[in-house]
Amino acid sequence: MATGIPDEARQRHGELSQELDDANYRYYVLDQPTISDADYDRLMRQILELESEHPELITPDSPTQKVGSPITTEFDTVEHLERMQSLDNAFSTDELSAWVARAEKEVGTLASFLCELKIDGLAVNLTYEQGRLVRGATRGDGRTGEDITNNIRTIEAIPTQLKGEDIPDVLEVRGEVYLPVEAFEKLNESLVDAGKAPFANPRNGAAGSLRQKDPRVTAKRPLNMIVHGFGTWTGGTQPESQSHAYEVMRSFGLPVSDRYTVVDGLEEVRHYIEHYGENRHEPAYEIDGVVVKVDQLTLQRRLGSTSRWPRWAIAWKYPPQEVNTRLLDIRVGVGRTGRVTPYGVMEPIKVAGSTVAYATLHNADEVRRKGVKIGDMVVLRKAGDVIPEIVGPVADLRDGSEREFAMPTHCPECDTELRAQKEGDVDIRCPNARNCPAQLRERLYFVAGRGAFDIEALGYVAATALTQPLEPDDPPVKNEGDLFHLDIDELKKIKSVVREQRTGLPKIDPKTGEEKVVTFFATKAGEPKKTVDKLFEELEKAKRQPLWRVLVGLSIRHVGPTAAQALAREFRSMDRIIEASEEELTAVEDVGPTIAAAVKDWFEVDWHREIVEKWRAAGVRMEDEGSEGPRPLEGVSVVITGSLESHSRDSATAAVQALGGKVSSAVSKKTGFVVFGDSPGSKYDKAVKLGVPLLDDAGFAVLLEKGPDAATEVAITSEE
Incomplete structure (x- = not known):
């Protein structure tokens, strides 16, 4: 037994080892991970820190000394000609700089780096002899994998015979098999329709598809592959660099990425990382980082490897987009256009830099398609690093207590019967647009948003207070037209329930356990707060906003900033837009028949036109300056x-x-x-x-x- 190690450290090391071994087994063997990549990375960093403090804890059985997981007995085992390794990770620019410094300490200044996307798929090893594919295998534990040759042969992108000249006698090709995001969504939908559990994410879908016992099942799934390295290369053209190897393998007909690039210096590496950090959803597949490699093969050989990873490569990991959390409930919210949207209420968790407790589920069909149930452990991600989205359930963790979601039949805020706006719509809506408190609250908040009038002093709490004061008083804003006719004395009286933005649910006062009520516009002494002066100042500024912002503020279905700007640019005044025929509206660039019909329909409603007239009477601009003047940038x-x-x-x-x-x-x-x-x-x-x-x-x-x-x-x- 190791000596000099605190019992607490030894115990924690054992706990971490067990958690990581179990995670590896579920990821590499069962293809059914129950923790996210972010959680796995967090556990690995903890055990590495422990071993750094207490090197005596490092043994051959430690998760830090192993790659992958032992193989199963479902497929025949095969030994790789050269070991397949994992990659060390960098989570900050300091860690990336430290990796470069360590490498340059060994071999001198590094002339160039190859940067490529880190695909979230299943690592495989293909062996070609005299240009013919003789074996395909999973990574396994890095030395021994599972023989999945018959399944590999069903993937269209993988050639069974290399083409060209000077082909190596033996070539091991390493790459990532993946399921495109769009194909993953269709696959999950078909699984749910068949009464089967859906895959949690595209990586699971790829792994599960590739490890089918019947290759005919694999053949029906649109798997793809991208090459990201090689092992043994005997005979034929000998590459001089990683990038040269890629181009040679491309000439053989192998699927090499067109998104890799060779750069000079660390600054250009950072530019590549930043670009794909901003455009993570641009590729057809999921990525979770960027792999940076020393391009020259002679330097790679000099740098060598540790027991787990090469010293000449590192993986930059983006902040986690995917995490696992518990879906506590599924509720519905009513938007400004009456659309009723289910959303998940989850155990709060941090993802992509912010804490998330709610995530959209779009509509009842989407809930069914994803196969999620209330009580599930779910995979949560931020689409585009902004919008929280539930990807799917971790079905293996179900214990039978989960329950199906049922869409309500009546509006949760005004009790109006819900219905589709027209036949064939997947969304259902509350048709009580004029009097539904939820729709009015959301529309007023939208009016003040940056895309419309941009009224800084009118946030969600203020919008709630103006539209839903406590009885018996009527709200000062009965529709959007009243916004520019507010009275200070009226505002001072308002008491309102505070509501959660995004869900519209009342906030609960932690001290009393009751709904939180505020007098938003007045002090305890009954005097107007400073925010009232700011609000009136902002309302005056808003009256001078250009026509397109006024159009956006009307909440006409389908009319966002692009369409509103096009209409304002073409017609220059509200009256001309109202008078225009549907054909004239359709002819405007960026408008088209759907938006044109929505505009005509909106202005045919009496109380809609009343909003416009109330705004006009209050002094809101209804035409752009110079509407009759020259337009030198027309068409630019x-x-x-x-x-x-x-x-x-x-x-x-x-x-x-x-x-x-x-x-x-x-x-x-x-x-x-x-x-x-x-x-x-x-x-x-x-x-x-x-x-x-x-x-x-x-x-x-x-x-x-x-x-x-x-x-x-x-x-x-x-x-x-």
């Missing part, structure tokens, strides 16, 4: 990126639109100009690649004052 598309010195993003957008131009969010060959400031990001890079003219602050001023021809003369081109 502008993209704005980075921080400008002369304008905020909103004021720059308004300036372009006031002159008839269109502001777009994406760069394409049709873009007229890209206006850039500090930290412009990937849009600047794309503009350079496509040869789109670039304007700095001074160039943007020329565009606004003198028009596109003059701006073209001062624009920065990619050649410069």
Whole structure:
């Protein structure tokens, strides 16, 4: 027994070892993980820290000294010609810099790095002899894997015979088999329809599909593969670098990624990491990081490996997007357009940098498709690092206490019977748009949002107070038209229940256990709070907002900022939009028949037009300045990126639109100009690649004052 180690440290090491061994077995053998990658990484870092403090704890059986997990007996076992290893991880720029420093201490300055995406799939090893595929195997414990050759042969992207010349006598190809995200969703839907448990995530779907005993099942699933390395390479063209090896393997017909790149220096590595950090959902497959490798093979050989991973490569791990948590309940919320949306109430958990307790489930069909039940342990992720989304259940952890969700038949806030707006709609809605407290509250909060009037002093609590005061008083805002006719004396009287944003549920006062009630606009002495003065100041500013923001604030279905800007740019006044025929509206770029029909339908409702007239009477702008004047930027598309010195993003957008131009969010060959400031990001890079003219602050001023021809003369081109 090791001596000099505190009992507490030894006990914790044993607990961590058991947890990690169990996690490895479930991940590599059963293909049914019950903890997330983030939790696994957290446990591994804890045991590494313990072993760093007490090296005597390191034994051959420690999870830190092993790769993968022992293989099962479901498939024949095969031994890899060269060991398959895992990768060390970096979670910060300091850790990445430390890895580079360690490598350069051994071999001197590193000239280049190869960066590639870390695909969240199943690692496999393919062996080719004289160009013919003779074996496909899982990674297993790194030395011995399972023979899945028959299943590998069903994957269309994997050639059974290499093509070209100078093919190696023996070649081991390492890569990742994955299930595209779209295919994963369709697969899960078919499993639920068949009464089977869905896969928790695409990685599980790929692993479960690849390890079917019947290859015919695997063949029906659209698996794919991307090559990310090699083992034994005997004979044929001998590569000089990792990137050279990739290009040679590509020439053999192997599926090599088109997203890898070779860069010079750590700064360019960071740019690559930042780009895919911002665009994690751009590839068709799930990624959880970036792999950085020393490109030169001679340096790789000099750096060598530890018992677990090569010293010449490291995996940068993005903040976890996926975690596991308990689904405590499924409830419904009513949105500003009456749409009734189920959402999950979960044990609060931190994901992608913030604590999440709620996640959308979209509609009843989505709940059924995902196969989730109340009480499930579920996989939660942030789609685009922003919106919490339930991916699916961890079905292996069910104990029978879980229950199905039933969609309500009546609105939870006004008790109106719910129905689809038209036949075939998957969403159901509360048709009581005029009087449903939930819809009015959500619409008023939306009116104040940055995409509409941008009223800073009107947040969710204030919107609730204005639309749902405690009885017997009526709310001061009975519809959006009342917003610009508020009275200070009326505001001082309001007492309101505080509600949770996103769900609309009343907040509970922890001291009393009852619903939390506030007098939002007045002090205890009955005097107006300072926020009231701010609110009235902001309302006056809001009256001067451009026409497109007024249109967005009306909450017309399908009319967001893009369509509203297009309508304002074309018609220039509210009256002209109201008078326009459906055909005239449809003809506007970025509008089309669906939006045009929604606009006509909205203005045909009497109380909708009353809102417009109340706003008009209060002094809200109903036409853009210069509606009869020249429009020198007519037909010109502008993209704005980075921080400008002369304008905020909103004021720059308004300036372009006031002159008839269109502001777009994406760069394409049709873009007229890209206006850039500090930290412009990937849009600047794309503009350079496509040869789109670039304007700095001074160039943007020329565009606004003198028009596109003059701006073209001062624009920065990619050649410069």
